[in-house]
Amino acid sequence: MDILNALVAFLNFVFIPAAAYGAQLALGALGVTLIYGILRFSNFAHGDTMAFGTAITILTTWGMQSLGISLGPLPTALLALPVGIAATALLVLGTDRAVYRFYRVQKAAPIIFVMASVGVMFVMNGLTRLVIGVDEQRFDDGARFIIAVRDFREWSGLAEGLALRSTQALTVVVTAIVCAALFWFLNRTKAGKAMRAYSDNEDLALLSGIDPERVVRLTWIIAAALMTIAGVLYGLDKSFRPFNYFQILLPIFAAAIVGGLGSPVGAIAGGFLVAFSEVAVTYPWVKVAGYLFPGWEPGGLLQLLGTEYKFAVSFVILIVVLLFRPTGLFRGKSV
Amino acid sequence: MIQSQPQTTQPFLSAQAMRGGYGKADILHGCTLTVDQGQIAVIVGPNGAGKSTAMKAVFGMLPLREGRVTLGGQDITALSPQERVRKGMGFVPQTHNIFPTMTVEENLEMGAYIRDDDVRQTLAQVYDLFPAVAEKRRQAAGELSGGQRQQVAVGRALMTRPQLLMLDEPTAGVSPIVMDELFDRIIEVARTGISILMVEQNARQALEIADIGYVLVQGANRYTDTGEALLADPEVRRTFLGG
Amino acid sequence: MSSNRQAAASSPWRAPILFAVLAILFVLEGTVRNGLFSGSWNTALAILNMGLISAITALGVNMQWGYAGLFNTGVVGFLAIGGLAPVLVSLPPVEGAWAAGGPRLIGSLLVGLGTLALAKIVYTRTRRAWAVALVLIAGFVAYRWLFDPAVSAIEANDSARTGNIGGLGLPVLLSWLVGGAFAAAAAWAVGKVALGLRSDYLAIATLGIGEIIVAVLRNEDWLARGVKNVASIPRPVPYEIDLQQNPAFVDFAGRWGLGVAEASGIWVKLCYLSLFLVVLLAIILLAQLALKSPWGRMMRAIRDNEVAAEAMGKDVTARHLQIFVLGSAVIGIAGAMMITLDGLMAPNGYNPLRYTFLIWVMVIVGGSGNNWGSVLGAILIWFLWIKVEVWGPNLIGVLVGPLPDGDIKAHLLGSAPHMRFIAMGLVLLLVLRFAPRGLVPEK
Known part of the structure; x- marks a missing residue:
């Protein structure tokens, strides 16, 4: 029984939250890695673009709610998502036209692109503040739980409860669908293969007649979709605060680098690795230990690191990867 | 259209008196290259003679100050490399000439990117030509050996069904056995009626298969003759072929 | 376009004229009272003091970026760790x-x-x-x-x-050096790992260390009381209240025709101003000397062509580490000065947009690679950053004046403060694109 209780506590407090968070990071890291693969710079505006896409989606959600439109048990935000994606796509395409294309023609150093992305980050941050403000917003509706703690306890007879929030399940399912669609696109369609070819060898792609501007546009549109979906899922799961979207940049970068910048599979693996490490390191294991080793009084929370330091986990992972395998686990672009 | 012009006076590719370079200083000083249909033309010469630059000029990767390039009688001097690909030129760069993380088959598909028709027949022809890479069609091209990578690179350029195939040092960094194998394949390609223009470091072996050879020195033609005649010329042997 | 820029760059009057314009702005702020300016010397000097600290921070960033092309996105963290020094050094035990x-x-x-x-x-x-x-x-x-x-x-x-x-009870001025040392140590650790790899990696790693340092200050209560803040950090200059009770000072203020409260505020700010100026000029002097030395020439050679410098046997990564540590030390000094000026350690105030990326706008606008440019850019951008907070709502107020009162008007008025993020982003993008060498280009 105690082993089951320990397992349930582990699932409830570590596995499920980390899986949902990992899925969100994976989507974010996929966007970063795609932009890196095609445009060859680390996009510092990524978090704030996610926030922008989410803000538009929230506004659309509110509009739909006031019109009485809903998706039943699913959050209305899913219905509003295409609007958010479209708005974000238009915005990033406009940004590319106004900002990045110039440097692409100039063949500017990657660090100049990074710096330009910082300018874009400022603008996006201001735009998000402008449309929705800086306060916390909750926009999840529909069913809150798939498995509620009380129901689980009654059903299983265990002391420990298990909760599965619908947003958590939704996050994982949506991420799986998005990843499958993305990989189908990259590996099976001509346009997707052209993107990979461009990422692999830009000059040869040009010689093969691949239009670079078309590849870049396509990349931004896909990245906009990934960013908005990641941002909305993160917001549904944890509530929306623009500043959190800036802070999530670090774990997203860590995930993309751990996996190997430019490698989509790596980005997904990296997202889950970072998320599971973060949750495992900041979770107080005393409860699980109590079930496993009855009679042991550890005299502490058995928490390796306070939750305030969750970003330190991403950072340490990042440092370890940079020290020992700078190309990442899945061999991204060379250093 | 090609047939309407007498072959003897109008070679398939003709690059006349090319002058140009990357910056202010010219690298090419009146370089002329011609290739007839189905011929193998080889450019040799010492380091820094402008061999690769001449190739790039023919392919439109270098702005020309003077001179003109015609293909099948049509003036293509002003066209971009991409447009030249559509006109029937294929180019295999010396390095970075494959998509390393993509499979062999995907590399070939990308070669045929500009084609909208069915490419399966061409794919089969390329696999016939290079049976070794056909076996590895599902493998990432970057994982192949050097010689096989060159075969993929040549195969990729053949996918557009070019009339002129340009190879920039195709045997750089491969073993002598692989080199012979590659040259055999190139002869085979030429037999199908495709003209070949290539730059080679291994001058002696390359001239052996050349219908026409160009010895370039300081961006200009020093000797132009059949491969056989160049190999026989004591002056060429002494200066450029090491005795 | 480029020839214009070239011509302008060669004009020796460019920097003095821009500094004169800046001075006029501050004089207007101090004397004229209208919708644009406050007409208070206290306000003008307060902006200038913080502007000088920003200038020192910008100098540090400029060393890293302008001399070596290193992109440090953790400026906020180096400022914060420098700010820890006054707490640990000058507070009584x-x-x-x-x-x-x-x-x-x-x-x-x-x-x-x-x-x-x-x-x-x-x-x-x-x-x-x-x-x-x-x-x-x-x-x-x-x-x-x-x-x-x-x-x-x-x-x-x-x-x-x-x-x-608690602290060591030592003079607060000493803590400025200690702050530099703290930041240098943190920079060494990050630089050791992230330098020598792809250029974006340093940017990402510094972003991380910046957030972690701020998180440490927020949560380690034993260190600097965390979010409970540490107030009453000792000052290196007199307190207003003491001045106001000093008959000699009251007399002195009277002769200038100023109220004693106003005069004491101005006096204290002038004291800070002179201290900051000394530090700023000392750092510029050292930086200029270093830049003209063989070491500085080597740094610029490395920046301009890393491959060639490496081929000539220069250890590029080691030089980069050096300059990264030095630049961060300067940022740390600025961090310690800022806490000394505020007299308060409040970790929640360390916002990366304000303390990292705004500094970057300053450096880029001023002219990367040019120390005087960084100073000019820092003070100018800081002045605008503060004033736009006032001007934005005023401007929008004028624009929406004719509208009837209602939600839209309220929303537009309420959104005005966010405009300055957009404005700063646009300034950065425009300068980066159309005048990449900044207001005062590198010679």
Whole structure:
């Protein structure tokens, strides 16, 4: 029984939250890695673009709610998502036209692109503040739980409860669908293969007649979709605060680098690795230990690191990867 | 259209008196290259003679100050490399000439990117030509050996069904056995009626298969003759072929 | 376009004229009272003082970017760790804190550092991952065993008023140097790992260390009371209240025709101003001397062509580490000065947009690679950053004046403060694109 209780506590407090968070990071890291693969710079505006896409989606959600439109048990935000994606796509395409294309023609150093992305980050941050403000917003509706703690306890007879929030399940399912669609696109369609070819060898792609501007546009549109979906899922799961979207940049970068910048599979693996490490390191294991080793009084929370330091986990992972395998686990672009 | 012009006076590719370079200083000083249909033309010469630059000029990767390039009688001097690909030129760069993380088959598909028709027949022809890479069609091209990578690179350029195939040092960094194998394949390609223009470091072996050879020195033609005649010329042997 | 820029760059009058314009702006701020300016010297000097601190920060960033092309996105963290120095150096010791857990705390920190060093030695000697992991786990357990009780004891000590380890009671000016040393140490650790790899990696790693340093300041109550803040950090200059009670000063203020409250505020700010100017000029002097030395020439050679410099046998990564540490030290000094000026350590104020990326706007606008440009850019952008907060709503107020009162008008008025983020982003993008060499280009 105690082993089951320990397992349930582990699932409830570590596995499920980390899986949902990992899925969100994976989507974010996929966007970063795609932009890196095609445009060859680390996009510092990524978090704030996610926030922008989410803000538009929230506004659309509110509009739909006031019109009485809903998706039943699913959050209305899913219905509003295409609007958010479209708005974000238009915005990033406009940004590319106004900002990045110039440097692409100039063949500017990657660090100049990074710096330009910082300018874009400022603008996006201001735009998000402008449309929705800086306060916390909750926009999840529909069913809150798939498995509620009380129901689980009654059903299983265990002391420990298990909760599965619908947003958590939704996050994982949506991420799986998005990843499958993305990989189908990259590996099976001509346009997707052209993107990979461009990422692999830009000059040869040009010689093969691949239009670079078309590849870049396509990349931004896909990245906009990934960013908005990641941002909305993160917001549904944890509530929306623009500043959190800036802070999530670090774990997203860590995930993309751990996996190997430019490698989509790596980005997904990296997202889950970072998320599971973060949750495992900041979770107080005393409860699980109590079930496993009855009679042991550890005299502490058995928490390796306070939750305030969750970003330190991403950072340490990042440092370890940079020290020992700078190309990442899945061999991204060379250093 | 090609047939309407007498072959003897109008070679398939003709690059006349090319002058140009990357910056202010010219690298090419009146370089002329011609290739007839189905011929193998080889450019040799010492380091820094402008061999690769001449190739790039023919392919439109270098702005020309003077001179003109015609293909099948049509003036293509002003066209971009991409447009030249559509006109029937294929180019295999010396390095970075494959998509390393993509499979062999995907590399070939990308070669045929500009084609909208069915490419399966061409794919089969390329696999016939290079049976070794056909076996590895599902493998990432970057994982192949050097010689096989060159075969993929040549195969990729053949996918557009070019009339002129340009190879920039195709045997750089491969073993002598692989080199012979590659040259055999190139002869085979030429037999199908495709003209070949290539730059080679291994001058002696390359001239052996050349219908026409160009010895370039300081961006200009020093000797132009059949491969056989160049190999026989004591002056060429002494200066450029090491005795 | 480019020839224009070239011509303008060669004009020796460009920088003096721009500085004169800046001076006029401050004089207007001090004297004219209307919708644009406050007409208060106290306000003008307050902006200028913070502008000077921003200028020193920008100098540090400019060393890293302008001399070496290193993109540091953790400026906020280096400012924050520098700001820790006044707290630890100048505050009076907290009674009982040291006895409660001081030695044990120091011991735990030494164990922590020792573990890392030992892990490094074990790794280089054996190259065995499990051995390193064993060292790290054992070291971590030992560290926590020492650290946790010490922290609880210190934080329990008079937690309402202090609960921190306290300071050394040394002069606050000394802490400015210590702040530089703190930031240098943090920079060394990050640079050691992230330099020599792809250029974006340093940007990402510094972003991380920046957030972590701020998180440490927020959460480690034993260190600087965390979000409970440390107030009343000693000043290197007189207090207004003392001046107001000093008959000689009251007399002095009267002769200038100023109210004594206003005069004391101005006097204190002028004292800070002179201190900051001394530091700023000293740093510029040293930086200019260094730039003209063989070392500086080598740095610029490396920046302009890393490959060639490497081929000539220069250890590019080691030089980069040097300049990264030096630049961060300057940022740390600025951080310590800022806390001294505020007299308050409030970790929640360390916002990366304001303390990292705004500094970047300053450096780029001023002219990367040029020290005077950084100073000009810093003071100008800081002035605008403060004033736009006033001007934006005023402007929008004028624009929406004719509209009837209602939600839209309220929303537009309320959104005005956010405009300055957009404005700063646009300024950065426009300068980067149309005048990449900035207002005062590098010679």
